[in-house]
């Protein structure tokens with residue numbers, strides 16, 4: 001992986017980028033995972049970040065910009081736990097609506113919103129490449145699949161006590 005002198009990722013970050021890239025058949029498909037990593041490390045995506053991520057993945061800046069402008073979450077400081085709910089066809093047919101309803105019930109927020117304590121943000125996403133285990137969501141880069149209301153409630157409960165607002169500081173998990 002060739003990286004320009006604009007590199008701001010640490011070697012550990014670059015290894016994480018490689019891991020994300022390996023999980024997907026194309027660089028375009030890996031883009032959201034890398035953007036999440038970037039926002040967790042450095043906050044909202046800037047023009048420099050767009051160029052940097054494009055170079056890391058071998059995409060054009062326009063490829064990255066189109067995703068960044070589509071998703072509001074890349075324009076604000078990230079929450080500790082950034083939840084992406086896939087609402088593409090397979091997940092929609094298998095219960096993406098239930099996932100969003102359960103999250104609203106548990107967290108009191110819907111897509112595009114962040115809890116007042118900054119712990120959780122919810123966003124709808126296009127296919128995350130896990131259609132066979134729908135419905136699914138990701139928390140940062142971790143996938144949670146074949147979701148039920150109970151599984152979602154248990155997941156949120158597990159994340160809450162482990163992440164007091166003054167302890168996360170926007171760093172990686």
Ligand code: FES
Nearest residue numbers: 086091127130131
């Ligand atoms: S449709 Fe949800 S992961 Fe593909």
